[in-house]
Amino acid sequence: MKMTFRWYGDEDPVTLDKIRQIPGMTGIVSAIYDIPVGEAWPLNKIIALKEKIEKKGLTLEVIESVPVHEDIKLGLPTRDKYIENYITTLKNLGKAGIKVVCYNFMPVFDWTRSSLDYELSDGSNALMYDENHIKNIDPLSGELELPGWDTSYQNNELKNLLDKYKVIDNEKLWNNLKYFLEKIIPTAEESDVKMAIHPDDPPWSIFGLPRIIVNKESLERFINLVDSHYNGITLCSGSFGVDRENDIPELIRCFGKKGRIHFAHVRNIKITGDRCFEESSHRSEDGSLDIYEIMKAYSDINFEGYLRPDHGRMIWGETGKPGYGLYDRALGATYINGLWEALKKANN
Ligand SMILES: [Mn+2]
Numbered sequence: 512m513k514m515t516f517r518w519y520g521d522e523d524p525v526t527l528d529k530i531r532q533i534p535g536m537t538g539i540v541s542a543i544y545d546i547p548v549g550e551a552w553p554l555n556k557i558i559a560l561k562e563k564i565e566k567k568g569l570t571l572e573v574i575e576s577v578p579v580h581e582d583i584k585l586g587l588p589t590r591d592k593y594i595e596n597y598i599t600t601l602k603n604l605g606k607a608g609i610k611v612v613c614y615n616f617m618p619v620f621d622w623t624r625s626s627l628d629y630e631l632s633d634g635s636n637a638l639m640y641d642e643n644h645i646k647n648i649d650p651l652s653g654e655l656e657l658p659g660w661d662t663s664y665q666n667n668e669l670k671n672l673l674d675k676y677k678v679i680d681n682e683k684l685w686n687n688l689k690y691f692l693e694k695i696i697p698t699a700e701e702s703d704v705k706m707a708i709h710p711d712d713p714p715w716s717i718f719g720l721p722r723i724i725v726n727k728e729s730l731e732r733f734i735n736l737v738d739s740h741y742n743g744i745t746l747c748s749g750s751f752g753v754d755r756e757n758d759i760p761e762l763i764r765c766f767g768k769k770g771r772i773h774f775a776h777v778r779n780i781k782i783t784g785d786r787c788f789e790e791s792s793h794r795s796e797d798g799s800l801d802i803y804e805i806m807k808a809y810s811d812i813n814f815e816g817y818l819r820p821d822h823g824r825m826i827w828g829e830t831g832k833p834g835y836g837l838y839d840r841a842l843g844a845t846y847i848n849g850l851w852e853a854l855k856k857a858n859n
Contacts (some may be wrong), residue, residue, distance in 0.1 A: 512851060513816065514536055514818060514819070517541070518539045518541045518564075519832065520560075524831045525831065527563075527569065528567065529837055530567075530569065533845070534845060538570040539571050540574070540613075540817070551597075551599035552600040571609070572609060580593040581675075585618075585676065585679060586679075586686065612705070613708075616684070617712075617720075618679070618721060619718075625644040635824040636824060638790045639783075642785070642786035645717060651669060651670055681721045684723050688723070692742055699742075706773075707745040709750070710744075710746075712750035714754050714757070743770075743774075744771050745775070748775075748802075749776065750776070753782060760804045763808035764808050775817070775818040777802065777818060778843065790824065790834065792843070793847065802846070802847070803850055807854055810854040820847060823838070823839025823842070823843055825839070826838050
């Protein structure tokens with residue numbers, strides 16, 4: 512297991528100087544944020560980012576994420592141009608020594624929550640999701656704050672985009688994903704860059720849009736779209752875990768044994784009702800997921816890939832990007848490292 516931490520670049524109030532002081536931290540997960548979605552990432556920019564991180568004694572081997580242009584998800588004729596750009600980006604990432612690319616195939620909206628600063632019982636603030644609230648929101652009303660967006664849309668653009676998705680059901684989205692993978696995986700293989708799809712978050716349809724990477728069955732279908740080691744998964748415990756039907760340790764054992772988990776996101780969530788949850792601290796007792804069992808599954812499959820603590824709460828008066836403060840994610844990393852040390856020593 513290689514412990515990593517997400518960093519949003521020079522604009523991130525959580526600096527590399529702070530991240531390097533977290534015990535056991537070895538790598539950064541980042542991206543290039545000033546290139547519009549769909550354009551190719553130039554090699555010099557990737558190398559500059561890598562060198563900046565390496566100067567601080569950390570590695571950059573995982574990119575999260577290279578966003579997929581909506582025309583690719585929609586299967587529009589213009590998709591080929593954007594897929595060509597994606598291929599160029601993968602080639603450049605490979606040349607720079609990047610090993611894993613995390614991406615997702617969620618239409619329009621990336622991860623979605625109904626509140627970004629919900630107050631938990633201990634006075635800390637966290638992201639939360641309440642389906643009853645989301646159900647009653649018109650995404651065009653501007654009420655919705657979505658932290659995960661890689662793109663910000665004008666209202667008319669958003670309306671246009673949502674209209675285009677009216678003809679896209681789950682099956683069409685699967686076909687468009689397959690088309691994309693068939694084009695890019697050969698380049699991923701040649702460039703030695705492992706692709707790692709992030710599950711849909713939450714793992715069900717929102718605003719009537721199709722969502723397909725939601726459970727074990729969909730992961731099985733996904734890895735068979737293109738049967739290559741380079742067509743892999745980001746196993747996000749918190750995304751899958753809000754559906755009680757998803758057994759996270761079982762997913763880890765199943766897809767880990769097949770060699771398809773290239774990146775692990777470890778976080779806890781507390782299910783508070785039907786399709787309602789809040790993001791708790793990483794500790795097992797604080798949420799609905801047993802993080803010990805999750806780390807034990809990674810230990811059992813001898814996981815040697817990249818792992819990062821995922822979202823954290825805002826604690827000790829910290830302000831910043833929702834879910835991506837320093838303190839609670841650092842506590843998460845330390846907790847995960849503690850479990851890992853105990854598991855390793857118990858096995859010897
Ligand atoms: Mn995640």
